[in-house]
Amino acid sequence: MKKNLSLLLFVLGIALLSGCGMAEKTRRIASLEEQVNQLRGQLDQAEKAHDAEVARLRDVHAREIERWRQERENAVKQVAEEKEQEADELVEAQRRLAESLKKELGDAQAKLAMTERGLVLTFLDEIFFDSGKSVIKTEAFPVLEKVGTVLRETVPDSPVAIEGHTDNEPIKYSGWRSNWELSSARALAVVHHFVDREGMTPDRIRAVGFGEYHSVASNDTPEGRRQNRRVEVVILPKTLKKVKE
DSSP states (O other), rough: HHHHHHHHHHHHHHHHHHHHHHHHHHHHHHHHHHHHHHHHHHHHHHHHHHHHHHHHHHHHHHHHHHHHHHHHHHHHHHHHHHHHHHHHHHHHHHHHHHHHHHHHTTTEEEEEOSSSSSSEEEHHHHHHHOOOOOOOOOHHHHHHHHHHHHHHSSSTTTTTEEEEEEOSOOOOOSSOOOOOOOOHHHHHHHHHHHHTTTTOGGGEEEEEEEEEOSSSTTTTSSHHHHHHHHHEEEEOOOHHHHHHH
């Protein structure tokens, strides 16, 4: 742009020299030079202002990137700390449940396992219910009290799922329409017991009835069917509750 202005000045100067008096031509050239210098000054100022604005925007952009990076690092660190705390709580819950339910675990009426879903405590249905019934037997209350204590004290913020399961024997003598209804009613009975008698808050517990469709053993033998008739207490990751909220 500066070269173009110089060339324009030169051409104009030649034209003036050929058509006017020398003095007038000289003044005209001087005026043009002054205008060109002013234009050059304005161009320099514009370039400096542009460079300053670019530098400012780059600085703002760099600060934003650094802020986002720091926020991401903090979020990742917080998630890692929460997962570590949650894992510690589940391990402690497993220890306490194993200690509290020695008899049931020893008699193979209950199983305790850490799984991808969370901590799963499995009870054979005969501990809680009579055949075809959904009313919890009073002799099962002490067992549920032990579990409820751990749920309240060790993992107070973790969501809990109560899952009911049956074998594949068709309903014959009870009033249930299918094994789905029976398994759902049993899961709900345990949920109500934990809420009404053990003081659990309703917003952290749910009931699920799977009927005969999530078997853990073959239904071709009496022992297999016995293993499939069960109630599972699943201590779920806290993240499930946060997503819901």
